[in-house]
Amino acid sequence: MGRQRVKFTFEGELVKEPIIYMLGRDFHLVTNIRRADVGESIGWVVLELDGEKEEIERGLQWVSSTGVRVDPVSGDVVQG
Amino acid sequence: MAFVSGLRCRECSREYPAEALNVCDFCFGPLEVVYDYATIAEVVSRDRIAAGPLSIWRYQDLLPASGEDPVDIMAGYTPLLKAKNLGKRLGLNNLYVKNDSVNPSYSFKDRVVSVAATKALEFGFETIACASTGNLACSVAAHAARAGMRSVVFIPSDLERGKVIGAAVYGPTMVAVDGTYDEVNRLCSEVGDNYPWAFVNINMRPYYAEGSKTLGYEVAEQLGWRIPDHVVIPSASGAMFTKIWKGFNELACLGLLEGVPPLTFGADQNTVHHPAITTRMHMTQAEGCAPIVNAWAAGQSQVRPVRPDSIAKSLAIGNPADGIYALRVIKESGGSAYAVPESEVVAGIKLLAETEGIFTETAGGVTVSGLKHLAESGAIGPDQLTVAYITGNGLKTQEAVEDVVNPLTVKPTMSSFEEALEGRVGIRS
Numbered sequence: 001m002g003r004q005r006v007k008f009t010f011e012g013e014l015v016k017e018p019i020i021y022m023l024g025r026d027f028h029l030v031t032n033i034r035r036a037d038v039g040e041s042i043g044w045v046v047l048e049l050d051g052e053k054e055e056i057e058r059g060l061q062w063v064s065s066t067g068v069r070v071d072p073v074s075g076d077v078v079q080g
Numbered sequence: 081m082a083f084v085s086g087l088r089c090r091e092c093s094r095e096y097p098a099e100a101l102n103v104c105d106f107c108f109g110p111l112e113v114v115y116d117y118a119t120i121a122e123v124v125s126r127d128r129i130a131a132g133p134l135s136i137w138r139y140q141d142l143l144p145a146s147g148e149d150p151v152d153i154m155a156g157y158t159p160l161l162k163a164k165n166l167g168k169r170l171g172l173n174n175l176y177v178k179n180d181s182v183n184p185s186y187s188f189k190d191r192v193v194s195v196a197a198t199k200a201l202e203f204g205f206e207t208i209a210c211a212s213t214g215n216l217a218c219s220v221a222a223h224a225a226r227a228g229m230r231s232v233v234f235i236p237s238d239l240e241r242g243k244v245i246g247a248a249v250y251g252p253t254m255v256a257v258d259g260t261y262d263e264v265n266r267l268c269s270e271v272g273d274n275y276p277w278a279f280v281n282i283n284m285r286p287y288y289a290e291g292s293k294t295l296g297y298e299v300a301e302q303l304g305w306r307i308p309d310h311v312v313i314p315s316a317s318g319a320m321f322t323k324i325w326k327g328f329n330e331l332a333c334l335g336l337l338e339g340v341p342p343l344t345f346g347a348d349q350n351t352v353h354h355p356a357i358t359t360r361m362h363m364t365q366a367e368g369c370a371p372i373v374n375a376w377a378a379g380q381s382q383v384r385p386v387r388p389d390s391i392a393k394s395l396a397i398g399n400p401a402d403g404i405y406a407l408r409v410i411k412e413s414g415g416s417a418y419a420v421p422e423s424e425v426v427a428g429i430k431l432l433a434e435t436e437g438i439f440t441e442t443a444g445g446v447t448v449s450g451l452k453h454l455a456e457s458g459a460i461g462p463d464q465l466t467v468a469y470i471t472g473n474g475l476k477t478q479e480a481v482e483d484v485v486n487p488l489t490v491k492p493t494m495s496s497f498e499e500a501l502e503g504r505v506g507i508r509s
């Protein structure tokens with residue numbers, strides 16, 4: 001089993017997509033939302049994913065492929 | 081001794097002990113240091129600071145690590161000089177340059193890393209690590225050498241030579257990651273979660289970031305315990321920007337500024353704003369990576385991450401951790417944010433070099449070109465006290481200005497020399 005904390009950023013029409021529901025349905029991940037701010041044209045959700053390691057990986061790849069940005073929860077780790 | 085009472089989540093205010101933690105377990109928000117300001121107020125004074133070491137540790141009462149035996153390669157206490165020539169060019173009569181390019185490893189990062197390394201030793205870590213586009217790697221490796229710690233630095237494989245060598249010379253384990261920016265980021269985040277290392281901008285981050293406050297303290301001290309009307313700052317994560325503001329406000333609240341009465345800090349120490357702090361905070365980023373400036377320009381309180389593509393590699397952070405907090409500081413201070421066109425970064429480097437004799441890296445080029453824009457647009461008045469922060473050294477990004485090399489090539493004879501000189505106008509006498 002694995003666990004990962006991620007931030008999704010949605011833009012435009014993607015704001016209306018049931019991305020998190022699909023992660024549960026198609027990848028059998030338990031999603032635990034901790035913080036979110038969703039506006040009309042941009043929104044983000046900070047959440048924890050629980051499930052099989054490979055499914056988390058596959059699930060996140062799928063999320064990225066929809067156009068949603070996937071990032072570490074506290075911003076970029078790389079610094080100047 | 082450090083006057084730290086714990087850590088506190090910036091988003092939900094939950095409190096944590098002062099350990100090697102950076103994220104709130106509950107809401108995943110960032111943790112910040114909480115100080116015992118009541119005790120600090122009893123101890124700290126201008127005289128005590130003036131009697132301290134000629135490094136950031138003169139402000140040890142306001143830092144989150146013990147100043148008794150810090151990892152100190154003498155970061156800070158850098159020159160603040162009146163920039164008469166540059167000021168004249170820009171129509172600013174009261175312009176100063178904070179020259180932080182002369183730190184021991186040649187960037188302001190020595191301030192943050194000195195605090196992080198000291199804290200890492202306090203916590204008992206043996207290895208200190210970072211992921212960096214250069215300056216941070218140099219500083220981490222240098223401080224680890226001084227502290228007798230191991231260091232591991234991750235860098236993108238396409239980094240400028242000056243930065244690679246400037247870090248490697250101190251003997252770190254250097255990992256050059258061959259991948260896109262996002263891939264480097266993902267790998268380092270995973271390493272951070274899986275190794276028992278003091279990762280300066282992950283588990284050490286709350287302590288590390290506080291080191292930048294000294295850029296505010298020092299400027300105020302050097303101005304005779306006054307604050308500027310305007311500051312111009314280059315941003316990547318936005319952390320330094322927020323901490324300079326915090327530094328000014330702490331000095332005010334503690335009664336250390338000339339003619340300013342002290343004030344209590346209130347519950348949220350990170351958003352305290354003393355009414356006497358009227359400095360306008362101006363942020364500059366390069367156009368090829370300006371997520372915070374873009375958000376400001378669009379009037380958004382959220383920052384839309386970007387894929388960096390900029391000559392200013394030290395500022396090329398696509399998803400800035402402190403972006404939203406920096407936006408609040410711009411707003412609160414009545415400041416602004418400006419994206420410098422990529423083509424003007426080098427012009428900024430040259431302008432500073434030719435007017436003030438200071439050779440800065442691309443981040444400094446961004447600051448100077450941003451300053452020029454602020455002066456030309458009238459955002460800064462001719463007599464207003466202005467400080468431009470020059471945070472890194474030009475010797476690290478020499479590639480950017482290679483075209484300046486254009487010597488008179490002569491044979492070793494007087495006639496050859498004079499002939500060549502003749503060919504160049506204006507240097508005859």
Ligand SMILES: Cc1ncc(COP(=O)(O)O)c(C=O)c1O
Nearest residue numbers: 080316317318319320394471472
């Ligand atoms: C020279 C220089 N200036 C400015 C910055 C920006 O600092 P921050 O990430 O705190 O915004 C960096 C590094 O990130 C840097 O290396």
Ligand SMILES: [Zn+2]
Nearest residue numbers: 089092104107
């Ligand atoms: Zn929290």
